[in-house]
Amino acid sequence: MGWKDNECTSWGDVDDQKTEVHDDRETGGSNHYKPCSSPENDNLPECAFPGDNAVNTDGNGAERSHKAKxxxxxxxxxxxxxxxxxxxxxxxxxxxxxxxGAFGKVVECIDREKNEHVAVKIVRNIECFREVAKSEIAVLEEINSLDDDNRFACVRMLNWFEHEGHICIVFELLGLSTFEFLRQNEFLPFSVEQIRHMAFQIFRAVSFLHRNQLTHTDLKPENILFVCSDYDLEYNSDMRCEAKKLRSLDVKVVDFGTATFDHQHHESLVSTRHYRAPEVILDLGWNQSCDVWSLGCVLMEFYLGRTLFATHNSVEHLAMMEKVLGPIPPHLLKQTRKQHYIHNERLNWDEQSSSNDYINKHCQPLKQCMWRRNEDERQLFDLLGCMLEYDVCRRITLEEALWHPFFSPIRTQQKLRS
Incomplete structure (x- = not known):
């Protein structure tokens, strides 16, 4: 992929490549593994995972990506x-x-011993990537141990081994990533009901991580995979076109290469650009609540069919946040180590710039993004407002989020089943 060997702090997607994907929608889209440079020196290597570009089953409505030929x-x-x-x-x-991806390749294999198909991540035989792979294995072993009955929607590591100096991690084979499904479905948004079903599973999984002193640090649609992405074609009356409708909305969280335990050293820069929390950009330090912010951005992407903060630059990113969420609290600006981002106790941003025109065109206040303004949408946006809170002390936790009224229908269903 052309990455330098020292670019191995993680194998999350390169910053900002998705901006290019969404900008290219009308001309047929672009390869979402294609790296895109950033003016900020904070690129993270790109990522691939089992299922990102291939469906795991054949049959009606299922297809193999061109990547899997x-x-x-x-x-x-x-x-x-x-x-x-x-x-x-x-x-x-x-x-x-x-x-x-930057880390290596992911292949589908037949496990001859169990006669089943699996996904194997083959890591490049370079020391820094080997170290990240060892860290991911340790996290996955901990998850397997803590969730031995597979109650939470985290991908299962089935095995790992070395082959000719390459660390190979064996996973259950999953379907498309939520981003890849959106891309193949012409970026048609998910419905509120679909978002509710997926979000409940994701929140439970990441809340489970948080309870066990672990932060994922790289939550994004590419790292949320459908268990099976078989679909049927149906007419979408809202968009007046034929669209793919998934047969199952079961999902799993993947890619624990940059997951960090509370007691471990916290790198100052985490998360892929578009899902990066303000405290990370402002270098204020971060904790598990950065995952909550990332998931708020993910749910908005599911709802809109496009990235909420599509930018290549940190100050522009903060300016976009202010357009959508209102001013950044002054006490956070005062604390930042990035003082060149600040002028006269406000964000150092030129409102007469062409970049500001771009922001005004692509961003609007959060509540104005609602399509129908019915009760379900009001509850979703109330939850999103709690997740996209600048101050980590006021940001909702995922444990609290699971009890938000938005998820009441799911809790009612669970009570009826039990």
Whole structure:
């Protein structure tokens, strides 16, 4: 993919590449693995995961992405050279390539021992990537141990091994990422009911992580995968077009390469750009609440069908936040170490600039984003307002969010079933 070997602080998506994807919608979209440079020196390497570019089943309404046609190989920069039919560890037979990223490749394999299809992440044989892989394995082993009956929607690691110097992590095979499904579905938004069903699972999973002193740090639609992304084609009366309707809305959270325990060192810069919390941008330090902000951005993307904060620049990002959410509290601006972002105790932003014109065109106050303004939408936007709170002391926790009235229909259903 052309990444320098020292760009290995994580394998989350490169900052800002998604801006390009959404901007290119009308011309057919762009490859969402394509890196996009940022003027800020805070790029994070890009990511791929089981299912990001391939559906795990065939049948009516299911399809394989063009990414999965063959096992493309790359001998450069520590990638494993492999081919369809290669058997690793005398057990895992390579079928096809699911995706690729800075960290290496993800392939679909047949587990000959269990006669089932799995996804194997093959990490580049470069020390910094090996270290991140070891960290992810430790987190996944902890998750497996704490959730041995698989109650929470976190991807299951099935095994790991080394092959010719490459760490290989075996996962259950999942479907498309929520972002890839949106892309293939012409960025038609999810319905409020669909968002409710997915959000409840995601919140439970990440709340489980938080209860066990773990922060994901890179929550985004690319890292939320459908368990199965089979679909039917139906006419969408709102958009007046034929659209894909998923048969199941079950999802799982993936990619724990940058997950951080409370007791571990906290890197100053975390999260992919568009989902990065204000306290991270302002270098105020962060905790588990940065995941809550990221999920607020994710739900808005599900609702709008586009990225909420589509930007390449930190100050512009903060200016977008102010357009959507109102002014950043002065006490946070006073505390920031990024004093060049501030002028006269306000955000250092030129409202006469062409960038400001872009913001005015693409951003509007949060409540004005509602389509129908019915009770379900009012509850969703009330919850989003609690999640997209600048001050971490006032931001809702996911444990609290699960008891928000927006999720009352799901809790009622659970009571009836029990």
């Amino acid at each position: 063959s096992c493309e190989v790359d001998e450069e920069e520590g990638h494993l050279v492999y081919h369809s039919g290669l058997v690793m560890k005398e057990r895992y037979e390579v079928v096809l390539t699911l995706g690729a």
